[in-house]
Amino acid sequence: MELSALIDGLARGERRALARLLTVAEDGAPARLREAIGALYPRTGTARILGITGSPGVGKSTLTNAIAGELRRRERTVAVLAVDPSSPFSGGALLGDRVRMQGHHADPGVFIRSMASRGHLGGLSFATPQAVLVLDAAGFDDVIIETVGVGQSEVEVAATADTTVVALAPGMGDGIQAAKAGILEVADIFAINKADQSGAGKLESELRGMLEMGHALEDVGAAASWWPPIVRTVAVRDEGVAELVDHLDAHGRHLDASGLREVRRRERALHAVREIALEQVRLRFARIGHGKDPLLDALAAEVAARELDPYTAADSLLDAIEGGTA
């Protein structure tokens, strides 16, 4: 289908157009994605972007579903983008979406999509922000990015979201998971899910201790003074979820009052521009790596034979690309 027809369909709220544009974001041809984002971009910037991250087993999907339900009760439309960086090859996304939709399947105000990026060289960290732009342009009030916390991905989510929720659960190696400094750095709000299980109190006090230690070490300016609240939830029974959503709203007000929203939006734009530029460079490398240009092959042969070190070879490669000879 013509891209312009898809974009018109998106503007009219057609689900099929939305799904197809998400596929373009996920693994479309680079030129088509570029055209789509160029056309969509002026319609973006209105959605609230929420991130939910946490280790496997903390009940992230259930919590996300419960938050989506609460947001619907508050008459907001919700899109969920479920990103699992540990399954780049998974083909089970569709089935997963169907399972996850239960409870929302009759509601046109909720849209759920799993991402399995195979198309782009930059992987999910490249494809996710593009998919978020599509959902933003589709007019959803809230776009939730749900991702398994495997290190780098938490940081990526935080780079894309206005507000990031880090979900933890008792008995998941408690201290160890909280000890990851990265989690503390990216969290605007903590949810201790499965809070009816033993160990929730211990986890919460460990977390408070680490937050206080981190806070004492940091040089915290007035504008940035947000103390991440810790909310106990039992997502399967909807307990604590309304309170969590209240905190999402409060953090939104903090972003506005402190001027941080504008700062984060600029950082996000900067991140997007940089990632797209890197993807362009990767695409050029990929092209010359596939025999369409003998330069990289020749360099690799010299490096493999130890006649040239890889840094000097990389310089030659960059010179050639920038000089337009590759």
Add this chain to the structure above:
Amino acid sequence: MELSALIDGLARGERRALARLLTVAEDGAPARLREAIGALYPRTGTARILGITGSPGVGKSTLTNAIAGELRRRERTVAVLAVDPSSPFSGGALLGDRVRMQGHHADPGVFIRSMASRGHLGGLSFATPQAVLVLDAAGFDDVIIETVGVGQSEVEVAATADTTVVALAPGMGDGIQAAKAGILEVADIFAINKADQSGAGKLESELRGMLEMGHALEDVGAAASWWPPIVRTVAVRDEGVAELVDHLDAHGRHLDASGLREVRRRERALHAVREIALEQVRLRFARIGHGKDPLLDALAAEVAARELDPYTAADSLLDAIEGGTA
């Protein structure tokens, strides 16, 4: 310390020089790493590079330790690089190394190091091959890269190793873990660890089924005809480990006989050159992203204000970098 003194120390087998050069690979200043790799590179290319990957809980560390023990019995020196992409912020690497060294601590022929990359923009996928070069130059017969299989990382290991072992274990969601096509693609050898537990036979037959299906679908050339063996191990009791090491040797002979070793070395060199070139581009972006050049800030502001789409901004950024104005 002067880099030249470290390199001389490395050549004399000094552990302190080795440890410090690994720190340079892990999070050293880009210029220092570049100088180090340039100086080391001519001494590399002699080590056998082995990759061991698998999901958390399959007993990878124990298996790696057992393989190292078996290699020592065969009078080979061994370096282990334990890479955990899920803990980029972990500070626990040193303690982990001490725990892991048990059984080898009196043996100068074994060296174990955990990687926790914080320094480089390209993360562990950039730092790992550099650390492997350091260990290769240090003269170890075998360098084992052990990594938690979280999607992309298996592929990265395979790109760096001569031979990749994928470790599985019964009762870990069996079918599901094997179903990841990525695991099938990268494995030269499968180890079913904890093979004394129930479900080992079921896992093995599922795996065989998938391999046969994959084999039937593929267009397999004569040179590439290696059928990944499946070895059952109980690493805690050293069972099956000698057989596994025999398969490592057999795969090495296959690499030589088929000409695949040269192909893989060139691919690895190509990958290295590309990754280093990308890291150079990332470094330039990072520099102009930190206020040393107003261009990216200005572009980000326009993108945030929806006056410019991110692709057009990325073009401007690349033009400026390549034109030398940034």
